[in-house]
Amino acid sequence: MNIESAAINIIKRGVELDTKKRYTEALVCYQEGLQILVDKMKSEIDEATRTYLRKKVEEYMKRAEAIKKLVIQQKEAGQFxxxxxxxxxxxxxxxxxxxxxxxxxxxxxxxxxxxxxxxxxxxxxxxxxxxxxxxxxxxxxxxxxxxxxxxxxxxxxxxxxxxxxxxxxxxxxxxxxxxxxxxxxxxxxxxxxxxxxxxxxxxxxxxxxxxxxxxxxxxxxxxxxxxxxxxxxxxxxxxxxx
The missing domain is CATH 3.30.870.30 (MITD, C-terminal phospholipase D-like domain)
Incomplete structure (x- = not known):
């Protein structure tokens, strides 16, 4: 589970930055962590673990997309x-x-x-x-x-x-x-x-x-x-x- 824990650590850092409104930094962490989780999910044999990983990937992907939209909105409004x-x-x-x-x-x-x-x-x-x-x-x-x-x-x-x-x-x-x-x-x-x-x-x-x-x-x-x-x-x- 080393790969997964590495991904979780990166994503935790992303959540921390997200909370501090350092959105572009958080996005980098989410994307790095998601890539590791997706790779892990593809090679995972156990169905229960695959389902768990898929759920996590969907959850953080949703947040990453929301941040992307937020950054674009703030840029457009000149408020970033x-x-x-x-x-x-x-x-x-x-x-x-x-x-x-x-x-x-x-x-x-x-x-x-x-x-x-x-x-x-x-x-x-x-x-x-x-x-x-x-x-x-x-x-x-x-x-x-x-x-x-x-x-x-x-x-x-x-x-x-x-x-x-x-x-x-x-x-x-x-x-x-x-x-x-x-x-x-x-x-x-x-x-x-x-x-x-x-x-x-x-x-x-x-x-x-x-x-x-x-x-x-x-x-x-x-x-x-x-x-x-x-x-x-x-x-x-x-x-x-x-």
Missing amino acids: HELVHIENNSTGHSYKTLFGRFLDEEVQYVVVEDPYIRSFHQCQNFLRLCELLVRSCSNLRHLELITSRDGRSEGDQREWFSNLSSDLTKYRVKLIVKYSETLHDRQIILSSGWIIKIGRGLDFFKAPENKFCLGVYDMDLRPCHETTVDIVHSKNVKQSYG
Whole structure:
């Protein structure tokens, strides 16, 4: 019953997120859990167990469909809002985990507004985001970064962006870097209409304790600073970049 208990754990997490109104995250959990249960049901010989599994699948599928409709309704009404609170020292908050579910073939243009993509580790965070975007958004063609200049390492900053820009062209993605000394907002705007606002911007990970500890490369294992993530949807974004 290990497979079934794994599915139940994922679905329980879905119910927990559902209760917190983190609907898009809950949907991902429901879909993952349902897939495991469906596979288990197909291979199950015992009729009573099959009936039980079928009942569970129908129950959670119904809820998943209801959430899908709810998300569509809220998007259409311009009322979608999901709030994620990242606690101090908590883990499990890589960019993929936080908002990877919104990165798909619909995304053609991404704008990143963050005044602190300047020092080496901050530019590395931006690089991690670029890697995720290239892997997830097959139709991405434009990536715009709005940030501020770093007086101390401006030459390095320019060189890092130049290297990244030439690399992104291999994936048919054009990087446009703009500088603003008055920028304060920190947000990621997707041409599909999703807007991810992170209180601390991309730089919410704590420095690793040393170069050989868990979390150096896998950001889901890296402890974080406390921050909040607001996810909203705007049809105006689609009009601007559509």
